[in-house]
Amino acid sequence: MSTPLDEQPAAGRPARAIPDAGDVRPVDVLSVSAVRDVTPAVRRVTLTAPAEAVAAAGPTISLLVPRIGDAAPAWPQIARDGRIVWPQGSHGVSLRSYTARRQDPAAGELDVDFVLHGDGPAASWAAAAAPGALLGVASGAPLGDAPAGRLLLAGDETALPAISRILASAAPTTRGVALLEVAGPEEEQPLSAPEGVELRWLHRAGTGPGLSTLLADAVAALPRPDGEDLFAWVAAESAAVRAVRADLRGRWGLRRGQHHAIGYWRRGRAMAPAG
Structure with a gap:
């Protein structure tokens, strides 16, 4: 999945024209239900959301990562053309691309594995993640693979x-x-x-x-x-x-x-x- 090297923290991006209210929708917000360490360096975070949101979030996910401990992040919105519409001013939400390790729409669950070495916003968020923490999802995309013998x-x-x-x-x-x-x-x-x-x-x-x-x-x-x-x-x-x-x-x-x-x-x- 993925366009990680093109994704920068949302803060500091140049402002763009804001669409009319009728042309945008809220991002899907998922809640952490469980956290466990798969290996010493990899933490698996289980997220819950309605079936439709889980089905749409992957396999490659554009995750919206808030500041640690922020209970009410200033989430962006999504325009009809799929563009992310960021709120004006500093909001502390970063955009990162990940692959869902598991998607189970029927159970309303999504697993995301985070590599913990490094001090980027996603790794730092995952290191502190606990049940009830929030993550936003902007979009899903394919992995880029193809069947072959x-x-x-x-x-x-x-x-x-x-x-x-x-x-x-x-x-x-x-x-x-x-x-x-x-x-x-x-x-x-x-x-x-x-x-x-x-x-x-x-x-x-x-x-x-x-x-x-x-x-x-x-x-x-x-x-x-x-x-x-x-x-x-x-x-x-x-x-x-x-x-x-x-x-x-x-x-x-x-x-x-x-x-x-x-x-x-x-x-x-x-x-x-x-x-």
């Missing part, structure tokens, strides 16, 4: 929610490999995958996030599969994604419709999604 999936902690959903929806006959970069074995998560898809965990072993070449090296070591029934989906730190994308377009010769590679975050800037 062979899959290459590559990502770090921030991409695990998206990769988990891609694997869960893949046909049972799908073959391929998922390259999953995490800090160490304590950060591995259970993932369901077709029998023919290998899950390969890559441990940074003390190297900081965004500083390793594990993903690029792992892709470089893979032979290009035969045939054209192939799709590659890559998401991680921006520089790592650029290196992998160059390999996929060059050595692998993948066309635009055969791959989706996106920088979920950039070293030196706050992490955006946890997938």
Whole structure:
């Protein structure tokens, strides 16, 4: 999911013309019902809302993150064309793009995984999240994946929610490999995958996030599969994604419709999604 590197905190954006009241709608506001740590660095927040709001919020979600402890955030509104209409003045709500780890409209529940290292507004909010806290949702979008007989999936902690959903929806006959970069074995998560898809965990072993070449090296070591029934989906730190994308377009010769590679975050800037 996702346009994380283009999303900046809402505060400080230039003002735009405000549509008439009849041309905007309120954002969906979800309430935290449960919080649990999946791994030492990943916190899963369960949100509740009416079925329609949960169904619309994903798989890629534009989350509106308020200040910690703000019980009455100054939420923006949504114009008919989908544009976010921000309130005038400082409001303290930040826009971040995440992938829903789980959507259950029937139960009115949505799970979002937050990577806790970093001090950005979303990670800070998640670290302090407790039942009753609020998050807004501006829109949902697809993951950018496509069905194929062979899959290459590559990502770090921030991409695990998206990769988990891609694997869960893949046909049972799908073959391929998922390259999953995490800090160490304590950060591995259970993932369901077709029998023919290998899950390969890559441990940074003390190297900081965004500083390793594990993903690029792992892709470089893979032979290009035969045939054209192939799709590659890559998401991680921006520089790592650029290196992998160059390999996929060059050595692998993948066309635009055969791959989706996106920088979920950039070293030196706050992490955006946890997938």
